[in-house]
Amino acid sequence: MNPALSFPPMPAGANESIIKPSLSFKKQVYRCVGAILLFIITYVLMFVGALAIAVVFAYFGITIMESLSSFITLILGGALIGSGLMLLFFVIKFLFKRTRTDYSGMMEITEQDQPQLFEFIRQLTAEAKAPFPKRMFLSADVNAGVFYNSSFWSMFFPVKKNLKIGLGLVNSLNVSEFKAVMAHEFGHFSQRSMKFGSYVYNLNKVIHNMLYDNDRYGRLINSFARMHALFRLFAWINIKIVEGMQQILKGVYVVLNKTYLGLSRQMEFHADAVAAYVSGSNQMVSSLQRTNIGQLCYTGLINYWNTQLGDNKRSANFYPQQLEMLRHFSRKHNLLLDDAGLPVITNGIADLIGGSQLVINDQWSSHPSNDDRTISLERINLITPTVTEPAWLLFKNAEQLQLQLTDSLYASAKLDNDIAAVDLEGFKADFYSAIDKNSFNSIYKGYYDERGINAFDIDEAIINPVAIPSVGIDELLSDTNCSLPRTAETMQQDMATLDTLIDVRKDIKTFDYKGVKYKSTEAQTVRNLIEKERLHILKNTEELDKSLFIYYYKNCKTEVNQQLLAGKYRNLFKYQAEAIKDYDLYNNIMSVFSKVYNSMTAENIHSTVNTVYNHEQQLKPRIQEIIADEETRSHINEDELKAIDKYLKSKWVYYYEPSYDNEAIGIFNAGVGNYISAVAKRNFELKKDLLNFQTSLA
Numbered sequence: 001m002n003p004a005l006s007f008p009p010m011p012a013g014a015n016e017s018i019i020k021p022s023l024s025f026k027k028q029v030y031r032c033v034g035a036i037l038l039f040i041i042t043y044v045l046m047f048v049g050a051l052a053i054a055v056v057f058a059y060f061g062i063t064i065m066e067s068l069s070s071f072i073t074l075i076l077g078g079a080l081i082g083s084g085l086m087l088l089f090f091v092i093k094f095l096f097k098r099t100r101t102d103y104s105g106m107m108e109i110t111e112q113d114q115p116q117l118f119e120f121i122r123q124l125t126a127e128a129k130a131p132f133p134k135r136m137f138l139s140a141d142v143n144a145g146v147f148y149n150s151s152f153w154s155m156f157f158p159v160k161k162n163l164k165i166g167l168g169l170v171n172s173l174n175v176s177e178f179k180a181v182m183a184h185e186f187g188h189f190s191q192r193s194m195k196f197g198s199y200v201y202n203l204n205k206v207i208h209n210m211l212y213d214n215d216r217y218g219r220l221i222n223s224f225a226r227m228h229a230l231f232r233l234f235a236w237i238n239i240k241i242v243e244g245m246q247q248i249l250k251g252v253y254v255v256l257n258k259t260y261l262g263l264s265r266q267m268e269f270h271a272d273a274v275a276a277y278v279s280g281s282n283q284m285v286s287s288l289q290r291t292n293i294g295q296l297c298y299t300g301l302i303n304y305w306n307t308q309l310g311d312n313k314r315s316a317n318f319y320p321q322q323l324e325m326l327r328h329f330s331r332k333h334n335l336l337l338d339d340a341g342l343p344v345i346t347n348g349i350a351d352l353i354g355g356s357q358l359v360i361n362d363q364w365s366s367h368p369s370n371d372d373r374t375i376s377l378e379r380i381n382l383i384t385p386t387v388t389e390p391a392w393l394l395f396k397n398a399e400q401l402q403l404q405l406t407d408s409l410y411a412s413a414k415l416d417n418d419i420a421a422v423d424l425e426g427f428k429a430d431f432y433s434a435i436d437k438n439s440f441n442s443i444y445k446g447y448y449d450e451r452g453i454n455a456f457d458i459d460e461a462i463i464n465p466v467a468i469p470s471v472g473i474d475e476l477l478s479d480t481n482c483s484l485p486r487t488a489e490t491m492q493q494d495m496a497t498l499d500t501l502i503d504v505r506k507d508i509k510t511f512d513y514k515g516v517k518y519k520s521t522e523a524q525t526v527r528n529l530i531e532k533e534r535l536h537i538l539k540n541t542e543e544l545d546k547s548l549f550i551y552y553y554k555n556c557k558t559e560v561n562q563q564l565l566a567g568k569y570r571n572l573f574k575y576q577a578e579a580i581k582d583y584d585l586y587n588n589i590m591s592v593f594s595k596v597y598n599s600m601t602a603e604n605i606h607s608t609v610n611t612v613y614n615h616e617q618q619l620k621p622r623i624q625e626i627i628a629d630e631e632t633r634s635h636i637n638e639d640e641l642k643a644i645d646k647y648l649k650s651k652w653v654y655y656y657e658p659s660y661d662n663e664a665i666g667i668f669n670a671g672v673g674n675y676i677s678a679v680a681k682r683n684f685e686l687k688k689d690l691l692n693f694q695t696s697l698a
Contacts, residue, residue: 007120008176010127011280011382018277018380019187025270028263035259042252043091043206046245050091053241057084075230082224083234090217090242094206105408106137106164107401117394121163124179127278130186134160140318140405142168142295144181146188161188167405170391171319172294172326174340176384177287178391180279187274188267207253211246265368269376280384281377288370289345297325302409304431308422309413316421317399318406324428328435340390358494359512360501440688441695445482447544448691452683454542455573458566461550473698476548484541491534498527552694561697568690575631575686579679585622586676589615596665602657609655620648623675635681640674647671 021029061080064073111118118136125132143166163185173181225235275284301322305315315321323341330336330343338344359369368376392398422430440448475481494513501508501523511518513526549569556562592611600608626632627644636644648671652664 006175006387007123008179008279008283008387009384010278011276011384014277014382016277018382019270019274021270022266025263025266028259028266031259032263035256039207039252039256042248046248047091050087050241054084054088057081072230075228079228079230079234082231083238086217086221086224087238087241090210090238091245093217094210105411106139107404107408108135108137110136114396116396120179120394121182124182124278125186128183128186128274130274131160133163135162137162137164138401138405139164139166140168140409141166142172142291142298144169144185146185167319167402168294168298168322169291170395171322172290172297172342173287173391174338174342175387175389175391175393176279176283177290178394180275180283180287181291183275183278184271184284186278187271207249207256210249211253268368268373272373272377273380276377276380276382281380281382283384283386285374285377286345286386288373290342292370293326293329293343293345294322297329298322301325309415312416312418313420313422314410314415315406315427316423317402318409319402320424321427324424324431328431339388342390356490356494356497357514358497360497360508438684440691443477443695444691445477445479447477447482447485448687449485451485452576452579453569453572453687453690454545455576456542456546456549458549458569458573461546462553462562462566471547471551473551476544476551481540481544484537484544488534488537488541491530491537495527495530495534498523498530502527548694552697555697557697565690565693565697568686568693571631572683572686572690575683579683582622582626582676582679585615585619586672589619589672593668596654596660605655612654613651616651619672623648623671626675626678631686632678632682635685636674636678640678643667643670644674 057080061077061084063077064080065077067073109117114136121136122132143164145164146161147164163182165182169181170178221235221238225232272284301315301318305313305318308314326343327337327341333343335343335345359371395401501511501520509520511520511523511526513530518526549565553562553565556565589612592608592615595608596605623644627636627641647667652661652667654661654664654668
């Protein structure tokens with residue numbers, strides 16, 4: 001290993017009892033064994049039953065053909081024998097299904113390619129008392145994982161595991177955190193219980209094959225049924241027996257998978273314990289936080305470049321740009337950067353981005369929440385010093401790897417030969433230009449983002465400002481105040497989650513809110529509490545909007561500026577009110593028009609199109625008003641205006657039986673889309689102009 005790079009130490013005084021399976025772990029193992037046995041017994045009974053039916057059908061079929069030698073008896077006997085054989089085939093057809101491990105999106109590396117990384121991993125596996133990976137792969141994403149080539153025979157013979165390392169993850173961690181994440185993965189390597197994963201995976205393939213992978217079987221039984229009416233009768237009997245088997249298998253599937261997912265969550269806690277034992281609890285906790293932010297920035301960058309493909313641009317190297325996104329995130333949330341240029345996180349990411357305080361322990365989740373993992377790790381409380389160098393120092397020819405994995409991200413995209421590959425400087429120029437264009441002054445700390453300013457009586461606020469507390473701008477724009485809209489939005493999402501819990505997810509028995517555990521029967525009560533608190537926050541937001549206007553109005557040095565500020569507020573309030581109606585018109589027609597992308601009968605299609613025409617009687621006159629309005633017209637370019645005019649000039653026929661007119665549908669989408677885009681751009685620019693003017697007054 002590079003002599004300039006220190007191998008992160010193990011925690012002093014770590015006791016091996018830490019990595020012994022817990023009582024909860026053992027209980028889940030026993031439950032998983034029971035679920036697997038349940039499946040095996042169920043399947044054996046199904047197989048024996050199908051075999052018995054096939055034997056009985058064959059016996060009677062042969063007997064009938066031998067004793068009554070006529071054409072119809074030959075048909076009857078053949079139908080019996082064929083039906084029995086097909087039923088037997090149904091329960092064993094999974095044996096003939098071939099599966100291959102998907103290596104797409106992954107690049108294998110060898111020790112010759114990456115000697116320092118392999119040396120690091122070899123030393124780590126020795127500390128973790130885990131076997132060295134059979135093969136090692138790199139991927140583009142923010143992830144690391146253990147996988148193996150699971151087949152029917154892997155249930156009976158040992159299978160060596162492979163290690164996958166995502167470069168987006170490497171980009172987000174220092175060396176100590178990278179060691180912690182790798183130690184977590186090697187915690188899985190050392191778990192005998194991973195064997196159950198092979199069992200469950202393969203048994204699930206059996207169930208899936210018998211429940212859903214029946215196209216070939218369906219064609220076979222249809223061909224059988226077309227031979228004769230008697231064949232059709234026994235095909236129907238066959239189908240009814242198969243449907244009965246499938247109902248039983250659905251129940252077994254629920255038991256098998258819920259049990260295994262419970263074990264998977266315990267396996268994650270155990271792998272975390274191994275990581276703490278080898279690298280320190282603090283490093284694993286830090287890696288969880290850094291990985292979350294790395295994923296957030298990675299996803300944001302993917303979305304950014306997806307929008308750029310339309311302009312024939314792509315990323316030249318994804319990873320320096322992801323780092324720039326991490327640094328932008330740090331600046332936005334006032335986080336310090338460490339020696340590797342990575343954000344220093346003192347609290348969880350939920351605290352930074354206004355995360356939910358609702359936690360549901362979902363039986364169908366394979367991983368515990370990061371909060372639960374953090375609590376478990378902090379309970380272990382093993383601390384090690386941090387090697388702050390970036391994890392990239394473990395990789396040879398890092399830039400070449402980055403370029404190769406960046407290219408892999410575009411492997412499935414259809415790119416023009418002359419597409420421009422944008423480097424870091426080009427990305428920064430465009431990215432920050434877009435941020436400046438599409439965001440408000442940073443003094444507001446995101447307070448006005450993605451919402452309208454609450455309307456109030458401007459004249460009353462000017463005449464009676466004493467109703468507003470006289471405080472400074474720092475207090476008005478405190479972090480707590482600026483987080484109010486995001487908090488209200490999160491509460492709205494939590495209420496929607498609880499609605500699902502109340503109406504749909506009857507399988508969830510408990511949930512946590514603000515650290516307090518509740519029964520699912522208390523979900524409505526908690527929802528009411530959240531709604532009450534949300535309404536209080538919305539009221540505070542309304543008052544704060546008004547207070548900010550009065551603060552800036554009082555700080556105007558001239559009467560002209562006071563009039564300008566009040567006028568800008570009045571103008572914005574007017575267009576905000578109109579926009580509500582515009583969005584209603586847009587959403588109403590699009591909710592109907594979206595149905596054309598579904599399969600419908602001709603009668604339903606005609607009904608849908610007629611409803612669209614009814615909505616257009618209101619929408620088209622409104623669009624005429626919009627493009628006649630000078631304020632809105634200034635936010636529509638010539639191409640957009642042509643698309644709107646083309647849509648307005650005619651009553652387009654969207655459906656000529658038996659097919660849709662795709663050209664007319666395209667004209668509708670372009671015209672209506674440009675109309676609502678103009679409304680959104682107008683309101684954004686009006687609000688931005690107002691807020692910039694406010695800032696200039698202080």
